[in-house]
Amino acid sequence: MARIRLGMVGGGRDAFIGGVHRIAARIDDRFELVAGAFSSTPEKARASAADLGVAQDRAYGDFKEMAKREARLKTGIEAVAVVTPNHMHYPVAREFLKRGIHVICDKPLTSTLADAKKLAKAADSSNALFVLTHNYTGYPMVRQAREMIANGDLGTIRLVQVEYAQDWLSEKLEDTGQKQAGWRTDPARSGAGGSTGDIGTHAFNLASFVTGLKLDSLCADLDAFVEGRELDDNGHVLMRYEGGAKGMLWCSQVAPGNENALRLRVYGSEGGLEWAQEDPNYLWHTRLGEPKRLLTRGGAGAGSAAARATRIPAGHPEGYLEGFATIYSEAARAIEARREDTPVPGDVVFPDIKDGVAGVAFVTACVDSSRRGGAWVRLERYAG
Amino acid sequence: MARIRLGMVGGGRDAFIGGVHRIAARIDDRFELVAGAFSSTPEKARASAADLGVAQDRAYGDFKEMAKREARLKTGIEAVAVVTPNHMHYPVAREFLKRGIHVICDKPLTSTLADAKKLAKAADSSNALFVLTHNYTGYPMVRQAREMIANGDLGTIRLVQVEYAQDWLSEKLEDTGQKQAGWRTDPARSGAGGSTGDIGTHAFNLASFVTGLKLDSLCADLDAFVEGRELDDNGHVLMRYEGGAKGMLWCSQVAPGNENALRLRVYGSEGGLEWAQEDPNYLWHTRLGEPKRLLTRGGAGAGSAAARATRIPAGHPEGYLEGFATIYSEAARAIEARREDTPVPGDVVFPDIKDGVAGVAFVTACVDSSRRGGAWVRLERYAG
Amino acid sequence: MARIRLGMVGGGRDAFIGGVHRIAARIDDRFELVAGAFSSTPEKARASAADLGVAQDRAYGDFKEMAKREARLKTGIEAVAVVTPNHMHYPVAREFLKRGIHVICDKPLTSTLADAKKLAKAADSSNALFVLTHNYTGYPMVRQAREMIANGDLGTIRLVQVEYAQDWLSEKLEDTGQKQAGWRTDPARSGAGGSTGDIGTHAFNLASFVTGLKLDSLCADLDAFVEGRELDDNGHVLMRYEGGAKGMLWCSQVAPGNENALRLRVYGSEGGLEWAQEDPNYLWHTRLGEPKRLLTRGGAGAGSAAARATRIPAGHPEGYLEGFATIYSEAARAIEARREDTPVPGDVVFPDIKDGVAGVAFVTACVDSSRRGGAWVRLERYAG
Amino acid sequence: MARIRLGMVGGGRDAFIGGVHRIAARIDDRFELVAGAFSSTPEKARASAADLGVAQDRAYGDFKEMAKREARLKTGIEAVAVVTPNHMHYPVAREFLKRGIHVICDKPLTSTLADAKKLAKAADSSNALFVLTHNYTGYPMVRQAREMIANGDLGTIRLVQVEYAQDWLSEKLEDTGQKQAGWRTDPARSGAGGSTGDIGTHAFNLASFVTGLKLDSLCADLDAFVEGRELDDNGHVLMRYEGGAKGMLWCSQVAPGNENALRLRVYGSEGGLEWAQEDPNYLWHTRLGEPKRLLTRGGAGAGSAAARATRIPAGHPEGYLEGFATIYSEAARAIEARREDTPVPGDVVFPDIKDGVAGVAFVTACVDSSRRGGAWVRLERYAG
CATH class of the missing domain: 3.40.50.720 (NAD(P)-binding Rossmann-like Domain)
Structure with a gap:
């Protein structure tokens, strides 16, 4: 085509x-x-x-x-x-x-x-169509995790531990003229959230994408540790999901030793999953009472959702660009369906406008909660 | 002697x-x-x-x-x-x-x-003398971390991320007659905190021991995920330390795939440290702007505090029992000093009664905060 | 252009x-x-x-x-x-x-x-031009290793430990009609080497590329562990380099648990380097007497050779396809130079026809040595 | 008692x-x-x-x-x-x-x-009784590996990859008066093997202990890389076991970045095992065609042989001293049996005089092979 x-x-x-x-x-x-x-x-x-x-x-x-x-x-x-x-x-x-x-x-x-x-x-x-490039959802092992949870492999989800830590804003880089730091720490261009908007949304989105859970309320404590910075460079967030699961989200751009450390752990009544973006071809899976298993992209135990996002065999690492490309390729499939006036295939699952609104609502709720001293706020107030 | x-x-x-x-x-x-x-x-x-x-x-x-x-x-x-x-x-x-x-x-x-x-x-x-066996403080690389922070190697401490996750109470083990599960989930024998008392206190103590920071206030969301359990089996806690550092503490006994996963990460203005109890002979250290370094017990870069707690050369792993033994040996040195009527040596740093009160205050504050819907509470109310 | x-x-x-x-x-x-x-x-x-x-x-x-x-x-x-x-x-x-x-x-x-x-x-x-796609030489951290050794960061090279282990031929896959297995185990299409030709050459080439050492002689013990297989599926090789460095090379396609485990370790009088293809964004470096350092693609400590092969920031993993693309992009730079009738830039270092002959000589020498009971053979007999 | x-x-x-x-x-x-x-x-x-x-x-x-x-x-x-x-x-x-x-x-x-x-x-x-303290055989996960292989979990053993790398003799430490370096590099006190005798024997013994295989012949290339050193500080050995399994053994005391890196990998027709002494509480197990599993001391999947050598629960790391203690405790059980004039229990498996002779034969064969230019030698000539 x-x-x-x-x-x-x-x-x-x-x-x-x-x-x-x-x-x-x-x-x-x-x-x-x-x-x-x-x-x-x-x-x-x-x-x-x-x-x-x-x-x-x-x-x-x-x-x-x-x-x-x-x-x-x-x-x-x-x-x-x-x-x-x-x-x-x-x-x-x-x-x-x-x-x-x-x-x-x-x-x-x-x-x-x-x-x-x-x-x-x-x-x-x-x-x-509207496609939002929360690119981390394009990683094969993220798709694997989502499929396993949807299949009930973890039982009832109890816990979501997600974090996204970086260190590149540990000093006042925005004062040096560095372009990326400039706009990302500027309320006029970034919005009210700093690290929460830049990376916290990725973490929030990833957790939602993988678990399918909807956030009910949160309590956030945001900081700008670097003196004179206008937007948060660190966020600590407690989360309560609908249905009773609980979560913690940490985002930081002032954590030395963390390059782009997005990590997700999900625990349910029957098992657990652990994934780290910097080593994206691996997914740790534990069935309660059994040894941990290391699932790999393309390897034994990887299912069809991962396979659809996989280009080359196990042991030949795919990376960030391939995960991103999966979003583009799903966009292409959806666009091609529109060209042909056929329905978008059911296995096309890229983040869309709703996920985008949810993400901005999340950031806004975090900022509000933190301004109110770390009070709990309901998400329905924001996402409407 | x-x-x-x-x-x-x-x-x-x-x-x-x-x-x-x-x-x-x-x-x-x-x-x-x-x-x-x-x-x-x-x-x-x-x-x-x-x-x-x-x-x-x-x-x-x-x-x-x-x-x-x-x-x-x-x-x-x-x-x-x-x-x-x-x-x-x-x-x-x-x-x-x-x-x-x-x-x-x-x-x-x-x-x-x-x-x-x-x-x-x-x-x-x-x-x-009163010695409290928060044994994890006896690990050589925990001593190393404490010494480095005291020396200012991390600059001003900004962030404390500590967690202690287990999975052995993911099901209702206390109903099977298992003795350990029995008393640890029983309010009459354990107190008001379940996972918070059993392992959350260890995590809290470890963070305090390593950083020297004093907790100002916290916000906790505790759960008993296993139906019918009387005490919390999971705790999510946000922490504000005196002086402005912030922290997150997670303790859980329902996280499948975690055996005894106590982990501490501390980040400051000039560097970061990461340590995990299950791999205790390693300490990751990053100086801001430099590659990560893997410090090892007995290896290059380990200082005198670690050396005092070390028995055998680098690469010959010491474990949990040796870390515990260090508390006993420090107790022995203190007791011997008393025998001789000499002062306890300054490098004897085992946790004591004050740490014990602080730990119980921490648990009590967590329980209170959670009962009040996750409100922020000041520690001074408890530790007096 | x-x-x-x-x-x-x-x-x-x-x-x-x-x-x-x-x-x-x-x-x-x-x-x-x-x-x-x-x-x-x-x-x-x-x-x-x-x-x-x-x-x-x-x-x-x-x-x-x-x-x-x-x-x-x-x-x-x-x-x-x-x-x-x-x-x-x-x-x-x-x-x-x-x-x-x-x-x-x-x-x-x-x-x-x-x-x-x-x-x-x-x-x-x-x-x-003739470009040979020993693609593993295109990984940024492989370039980093090569640059560091050329700079003398390891002192005099003493040891080369290289291995390439897979498990996909642990059973007689070629009998199932699987196309890849078919030709790769067929002497008529693959040549006299099985695993030695398919992956041993990669390992040999990688070691040569990174260290700049020339092989003097080798002793090989090859096996076809799967009954009825015509070509080796495992090779054990001792190597003696010109100048006195020694090496071991292991290639195997019958090592369960190894997907595509190409690993290189090089040790010299002043330091050591360790790299693994499945986690290609990392390079471990030890200066003798100092803690290990974890160099990362795009991170602190990565030099100009790695930078030339790097597309995106540290922590955003590049993978196999990007490493391969680097060979193509260097080929493009060389071809563009030819278009313009200018010299090929000095930093274009893709493997070429000489590396290809050396690789086939290596395989041939391995097969000969093994047939002669594991006798030592000189490479000059083959590479001419 | x-x-x-x-x-x-x-x-x-x-x-x-x-x-x-x-x-x-x-x-x-x-x-x-x-x-x-x-x-x-x-x-x-x-x-x-x-x-x-x-x-x-x-x-x-x-x-x-x-x-x-x-x-x-x-x-x-x-x-x-x-x-x-x-x-x-x-x-x-x-x-x-x-x-x-x-x-x-x-x-x-x-x-x-x-x-x-x-x-x-x-x-x-x-x-x-005669007990030889090849202490690495006392680690619980080494016992686990041995039990699994004896049970046939790996099928027919094909490959043994064992190595023991250190870096403490990368320079001429023996000239500084350091006592350990002094006698270990002195032929009069150590014997004809340097690294081969000091650590190569451990590696050889460990492989034999775990697999139960008997060595038929070997080919060794030994070096003293540090100028003026009288005994080998590096050994490269190819091994042929009775029954057709093959192996590689590397021992080195001049590999910067290796503290005490004894590692064993065994591959058979139906699976693979990988263990590393510096992280001794873990054992990687792959059943051919399934995801890798991480067995842990005391964890799910650990069998009775490991349990007998285990003191404390999973996640509470035991180390080198506990592994060594297991040899002593087995010696105690054997001695107590002698006291009582009862047979030594069948699960007492400490290395003994025969293992000791086999180890010295191994070192002697390595030295002979290397002196003869890396010729293959049969072990029966030595162990008699």
Whole structure:
């Protein structure tokens, strides 16, 4: 089937996540990058386009212009990747959604809960798809964990221990001009959550994706340990899920020795699972009363959900980019289904607009709870 | 120097921790077990004494009788190990303290905060020593961590992530007649905390021992996941330390795949440390901006505090019993100092009565917080 | 710069390594697959071309026809990936080399030493490049290890411990019709070495690449443990390098619990390095007398050689496909240099025809040694 | 039962292994140290006795005197621990054996094969027991591995990969006056093997103990990498077992980053096992075609052989000293059986004089093979 024509907003020179999206889109060869508003500075936008092999006449300095023109082109883009700082997700995505162009948007959904809800409306009223790149859900062993829990392998879920620790903001990196640190610690561009928004949402999303549990309430204690920092760089959160499971979530960007340490542990009445993003090809599984088993991507014991997200045999490690590519490939399958006017296959499970709203609600609830001294807050107040 | 004459209360046949204390007392050859009230059933007490090579005339069926008679003997015991269920720690310890016999007592200090405070008074007014066997503080790499933090190697401490997870109570083991499960889930013998009292106190103590931080307040969410269980089998706790450091503590006895997974991670402005009890000869250290280093017991980079607790070279693993033995050997050094009427050496750092009261206060505060829906409570209310 | 026009011989439906080459060629976006002889059955060749988005008029059923026609096309392929079973590497590569088309060839170079030497002549007399995909050399931490040893960080190298263990041939899989097992255990298609040729060459190459050492002599004990198997499925090899370093190499396809366990350890007078392919983002480094350090891809301590092979930040694991892609991207840089008639950059270090001959000489020497009862043999007899 | 009266030859101040034997003898409380010739210098011998609480009238400056006198005493020693350098094992052990005193002797058995055979004769003609402290056989998970292999859990054994790597002799430590390095690198005191005798024998013994295989022939390449060193500091050995299994053994004392890295991997037609001494509470087990399982000491899946060597529950790590203690406790059980004139229990499996002779034969064969350029030699030539 012909490759999907993809555009991109953001992701010019110096950006990090734009490049990741482009590789992810290429790995399984289902997309072709043909247009972009890679920067709001026209010259930079054109230079980035040249770097990326995108034709100059489809290099835009303005995302609105891009949306309008691409929508009119006969072979205009079918989907757009939105890889700007958070505060731009809403205005950008809206322009494409309203023209029926599918949106593949980076996380968190938006910088405010109000924007999130408006974007949800825009997505609901569009017939385009909305894909949120909580990329960690694309790892094969994350899919394996989700399948096992859905199958009841752990019995009733009691405990969710999730954490996402980094150390790159242990000092005031934002004062050095480092671009990533700049916008991620800036309330105007990131929203009210710092580490909670940047990585806490990933952790929250991962736990929800794997367990299928819905959060009822939380109690959060957020800190900005680095003096003068405006947004939290550490978050401690207790969680109560509907149905009685309990959880702890820790996110931190000031934990020296942690590069990108997203870890999930889930315990139920009949077993436990443990997974760590930095060693993603492994999943520890314990059936209560039996020895621990080390399940591997592609190895004995890996089921069909993992297999669908697996490219190469066990022992040949797949990594972050492949996990990300799985989100893109599922987006492609959904888009192809739309092309053909057929239903999206049931095994396409990428995070979507609802997950995005839930994530922003989570961050907002954390910030509120912490401002109120660590009071318990109900999620229904936010996610509505 | 002559071995210290040791007695024991509790620890008869079927008990677990009594045997551990006895091995720990033997490893460094500074104690000699010469008397005991190993059981409250006289025949059992005598049978246990015979098993253990203790003379029948020093096998007691009653701890009070033992305290009285040993105090009068010319070569009566100099110290007693108290290894009963929690609720008996206070009455037993008191009898020996008031006769000037040193007490080496298992944790938690007592089953109630009232008892803890009474015992503290008894200890304060006795000239005997009181040693609390928070044995995990005896591991060489725990000593190493403590020394490094005291030396400022981590800068200002920001974060304490501590957890103690087990799985042996994932089902209702107490209904099967298993003795350990029986008393540990019984409020009358354990006190108001289940997992919090049994293992949460260890985690709390370890974090305090290593960091030197004092807890200001906490917020706890405790659960008894196993139906019909009277005491918590899982605890989620947020912690605020004096001075601004924050922490999370998780204790659980219902986490399948965790045997005895006590883990401590501490992060400061200049570095991080990570230690796991099940692999106790390793300590991960990261200086901010440098690669992680794996410090080993006896290896390059291990300092004098670890060296004092080390028996054999690096790569020859020491374990739980040796860590426990270090507490006994420090007790011996303190007792020998008393014999000689010299000050206890400054490098003797075993947990004592104050740590015991702090531990019971911690458990009590957790239970209170949880009963009040997870409200924040100040520790000063409890530890007084 | 315009993408390099790539063709492929082999790699049709059911093949494994062809798909890997294609992803590897896409990841860094420097190649475009435009032609192929994916199968020797014309219909299959066309079907595979259709699967892969290759135009039907450039789907060949015969590699000679492909070589001839592509060489005449104005925008014919600039490079060809040869991903057939081993015995076809020589005849296929020769056709393209003699027409000046660059060859990217899978390992081992050929199925016989005679073929290897003929191919070396063909490569030497062509002005096309020859790239051998010993892909494990493309891992960033392998590059890091090589750079550190070249810098003298380990002092004089004394020991090379390398192993490559798998378990997928523990039973007689070739009797089940499994295609991969079929040709890999067939002397006619694989050559005289089984596990030695399939994975032992990788191990040998990796050790040579990282240390820069040249093998002087070896003693090998090869076995076919599975009854009726014609080629070795296990090899034990002692190695003596020029200059006095010694080594051990173990390759096995009958070691249950090993998926793709290629591991290299190198020890010198001043330090040691340890790397494992299944956890490729880590490199353990010990300076004699200091604690072990865990170097990570993209992390503190990683140098410029690793950086050149790195796409995304530390903690975001890269895997097998990215390591493979690094070989392709270096091939692209070399090909681009040829386009521009400039020298190939000095930091392009992909394995080439000489490494290929050395690898086949290694396998041949192992087989000879083993046949002679495990006698020591000199490599100069083979590599000439 | 009354404790066994134990004497010791060697093990005075500055010695390492003597202290280990004493702790090992104490842990399970079945021995009482009552006599010793701790040094050949009478004052040192007396000083060491005083340190150790041994009465001065049983502190000997001469082992012959000790043997004679203790044999005449009514409550003389029942067993003696021989912890001298290797060359003294034979003369010392002989004196005690011929007086019917049980011998617990450190490894390797002797410094020469001739001595080993003479000692074997002495042991055979004595009615005393001879216990060789290949202590690594005392680890619970080593016992587990042995039991599983004996039960056929691995099918037919094909491969034995064993290694013992250290780094403490990477420089010429023997020139600094360090006592351990001094005698271990001295042919007069150690014998013809350096690393092969000191640690290679442990590795060889461990593999034999666990698999039950008998070595047929070997090919060894030994080196003294440190200039001026008289004995090998590295050994590479290929092994052929009776019945067709093959093995590799690596021993090294010049591998930076290895503290005491004894590792054993065994692979059979139906499964594999992997164990590492530095993490001794774990045993990896793979059944062919199933996920890896992590068996733990005391955990689910551990059988009766491990249970007999286990003191405390899973997750409470036992270490080197406990493994060593298991050898002592088995010696005690055997000695107690002799006291009672009953057969030694069948589950007592400590290494004995035959294992000792096999170990010295192994070292001698390695040295011979290496001197002959790495020729294959048959073990029957040595072990006779």
